[in-house]
Amino acid sequence: MIDIIDLKKSFGKNEVLRGINLTVNKGDIVAVIGPSGSGKSTFLRCINCMEDPTGGKIIFNGVDIADPKVNINIHRRKICMVFQHFNLFNNKTVIQNIMLSPVICAKQDRRKALRHNLFHKDKIAVRSVADIKKEARANAERLLARIGLSDKANVYPSTLSGGQKQRVAIVRSLAMNPQVMLFDEPTSALDPEMVGEVLDLMKELAAEGMTMVVVTHEMGFAREVANRVLFIDEGVIMEQGEPAEFFGNPQCDRLKDFLAKVL
Amino acid sequence: MNFDRKIENFIAFFIHHDGYKEVLLGLSNTVKIAVIGLLIGIVIGTVIATVRVIPKYKLLPRILNGFCSLYVGLFRGTPMVVQLLVFYYVALPLMHLKLDSVTVSIIVFGLNSGAYISEIMRGGIQSVDYGQMEGGRSVGLSFSTTMMKIVIPQAVKNILPTMGNEFIALIKETSVVSFVGAADLYKAFNYIGTNSYEFMVPYLVMALIYIVMVCLISLLIKIMERSLNKSDRHH
Numbered sequence: 403m404i405d406i407i408d409l410k411k412s413f414g415k416n417e418v419l420r421g422i423n424l425t426v427n428k429g430d431i432v433a434v435i436g437p438s439g440s441g442k443s444t445f446l447r448c449i450n451c452m453e454d455p456t457g458g459k460i461i462f463n464g465v466d467i468a469d470p471k472v473n474i475n476i477h478r479r480k481i482c483m484v485f486q487h488f489n490l491f492n493n494k495t496v497i498q499n500i501m502l503s504p505v506i507c508a509k510q511d512r513r514k515a516l517r518h519n520l521f522h523k524d525k526i527a528v529r530s531v532a533d534i535k536k537e538a539r540a541n542a543e544r545l546l547a548r549i550g551l552s553d554k555a556n557v558y559p560s561t562l563s564g565g566q567k568q569r570v571a572i573v574r575s576l577a578m579n580p581q582v583m584l585f586d587e588p589t590s591a592l593d594p595e596m597v598g599e600v601l602d603l604m605k606e607l608a609a610e611g612m613t614m615v616v617v618t619h620e621m622g623f624a625r626e627v628a629n630r631v632l633f634i635d636e637g638v639i640m641e642q643g644e645p646a647e648f649f650g651n652p653q654c655d656r657l658k659d660f661l662a663k664v665l
Numbered sequence: 666m667n668f669d670r671k672i673e674n675f676i677a678f679f680i681h682h683d684g685y686k687e688v689l690l691g692l693s694n695t696v697k698i699a700v701i702g703l704l705i706g707i708v709i710g711t712v713i714a715t716v717r718v719i720p721k722y723k724l725l726p727r728i729l730n731g732f733c734s735l736y737v738g739l740f741r742g743t744p745m746v747v748q749l750l751v752f753y754y755v756a757l758p759l760m761h762l763k764l765d766s767v768t769v770s771i772i773v774f775g776l777n778s779g780a781y782i783s784e785i786m787r788g789g790i791q792s793v794d795y796g797q798m799e800g801g802r803s804v805g806l807s808f809s810t811t812m813m814k815i816v817i818p819q820a821v822k823n824i825l826p827t828m829g830n831e832f833i834a835l836i837k838e839t840s841v842v843s844f845v846g847a848a849d850l851y852k853a854f855n856y857i858g859t860n861s862y863e864f865m866v867p868y869l870v871m872a873l874i875y876i877v878m879v880c881l882i883s884l885l886i887k888i889m890e891r892s893l894n895k896s897d898r899h900h
C-alpha cells in the first residue's frame with residue numbers, strides 16, 4: 403500500500419534520515435522504536451509529507467506523494483495522523499472536530515463534481531450539502547458512541563481529560579475513512595492511568611484490520627499488537643522483524659543496548 | 666461672558682442655526698470613516714498576515730512577502746495626515762481620478778489600518794499553537810482552509826483587545842480628515858465655534874462625544890470577548 407524508497411530528510415546540515423526503505427502492506431501494524439532524537443517522528447511525518455522529504459519516494463496507491471507537484475491534501479485524507487499532543491481544534495466542539503474535515507472534503511468533491519457535470523456528458527451523482535452534513539453528523543455520533551463519549555459531543559476539547567482528547571483525535575482521523583493511520587507517541591503525553599484506554603482503542607482498530615504505523619515507547623504494545631517492529635537509529639532502519647524474533651533475539655548491539663535500557 | 670451664557674449661546678446656535686445638522690453629519694462621517702476603514706483594514710491585514718506566515722521555500726511567497734513588507738513599512742513609517750495629503754493631492758491627480766474627500770479618507774484609513782492590523786494579526790496567528798495547523802493538515806485540509814477555519818478564529822480571539830485599541834485609535838485619528846476637507850466632528854464644531862464666536866463649549870462637547878464613543882466601543886469589545894471565551898475551560 404505504501405512503498406517508501408530511499409527516503410532522506412535533512413534539516414539544513416543535519417542529516418536526520420539517511421535512506422529508509424519500507425513497504426507497508428494493507429493490514430500491517432508497524433511499530434517504530436528507537437532512541438530519542440533518532441528521527442522516528444521525522445520519519446513518520448515524512449510518510450504523509452508533513453515534513454517534505456529531501457530525497458527518495460513515497461509511493462502511496464501508485465502515486466509518488468513526495469513529488470511537490472502532487473496535491474498532498476487529497477492523499478492526506480487517506481493517511482491520517484494522530485499526535486502526541488492531540489492537536490484537537492480548540493475553537494470547535496468535540497463533534498465539530500470530528501465533522502469538520504469530512505464535511506469540507508465532501509463539499510470540495512461536490513464542487514468538483516458540479517464542475518465536471520457542467521462540461522461532460524457522463525454525469526457524476528451530486529449529493530446535497532444538507533445530506534453531506536447529515537451523514538457526517540451521523541457518522542460522528544456513531545464514532546463518539548463507540549468511544550463512549552456521546553455526552554461530550556457539544557463541549558470544547560479544553561474540558562476533556564488527556565485520554566478523552568486522544569480518543570477523540572483518533573476518531574477524528576477515523577471519520578476520514580483512512581487507509582493508513584500514523585501515530586506519533588500517542589500515549590506519551592498521558593497520565594499513566596489513561597494510557598490503557600487509548601491503547602485499547604488502538605488495539606480494536608488493529609483487530610479490525612486498520613493499517614497502522616506507530617511510533618511508540620510502549621514495548622508491550624509493540625510486542626503484542628504489531629506484526630513488524632522497526633528499530634531506527636542514526637537515520638536508518640538498523641533492524642526489523644516480527645516482534646517475537648525482534649525482542650527475543652535482537653541481532654545488532656545498538657538494539658540490544660536499547661532494549662536493555664527500556665525493558 | 667460667563668459660562669452659563671456660553672452654554673445658552675451654544676445651545677441656541679446648535680438648535681436654531683443648523684449646528685446639529687453639521688454635528689450629525691460630522692458624527693456619521695467620523696463613524697463611517699472609522700468603521701469602513703477598519704473593515705477594509707481587517708481584510709487587508711488578514712491577507713497580509715497570512716502571506717507573511719506562509720512557509721517561504723518557493724519564489725512566489727517570497728515575492729509576495731517582500732511586497733507586503735514594503736507596504737507595511739510605508740504605511741507605518743509615515744503619519745496618517747501625510748498619507749491623506751499625498752493620496753488626495755498627489756496620487757489622485759496623477760491617476761486623473763476625482764473622489765470626494767470622505768471616500769478618500771475611508772480608503773486611506775483602510776490602507777493605513779491594514780498595515781497595523783497585519784502586524785497585530787501576525788502576532789495573533791503566531792500565538793496560536795502550531796499543532797492547530799498540523800491537526801488540520803493531518804486530516805487533509807489545505808493550508809488556507811485550516812488558516813480560515815481553525816487558526817484565524819483563535820488568533821482573532823487572542824487579539825480582540827488589541828483590535829479594539831486599533832479601532833479606538835482610528836476613531837480618534839479621524840480628526841485629521843478635515844485636512845482634505847472631509848466634514849467630520851472637528852469640522853462641525855469648528856463651524857459652530859467660528860459662527861458663534863465662541864469655541865470653549867463646542868470643543869468641550871466635541872471632547873465629550875469622542876469620550877462617549879470610545880467608552881461604547883470598549884464596552885462592545887468586552888461583550889464580544891465574553892461571548893468568544895465560550896471555548897475556554899469553565900472553572
Ligand SMILES: Nc1ncnc2c1ncn2[C@@H]1O[C@H](COP(=O)(O)OP(=O)(O)OP(=O)(O)O)[C@@H](O)[C@H]1O
Pocket residue numbers: 413416418436437438439440441442443444445
Ligand atoms: N523542524 C525541525 N527543524 C530542525 N530540526 C529538526 C526539526 N524536527 C526535528 N529536527 C531534528 O531532527 C532530529 C530527529 O528528531 P525527531 O523528532 O524525528 O526524533 P525522535 O526520534 O522523534 O525523538 P523523540 O523520541 O525525542 O521524539 C533531531 O536532531 C531534531 O533536532
Ligand SMILES: [Mg+2]
Pocket residue numbers: 442443444587
Ligand atoms: Mg518524536
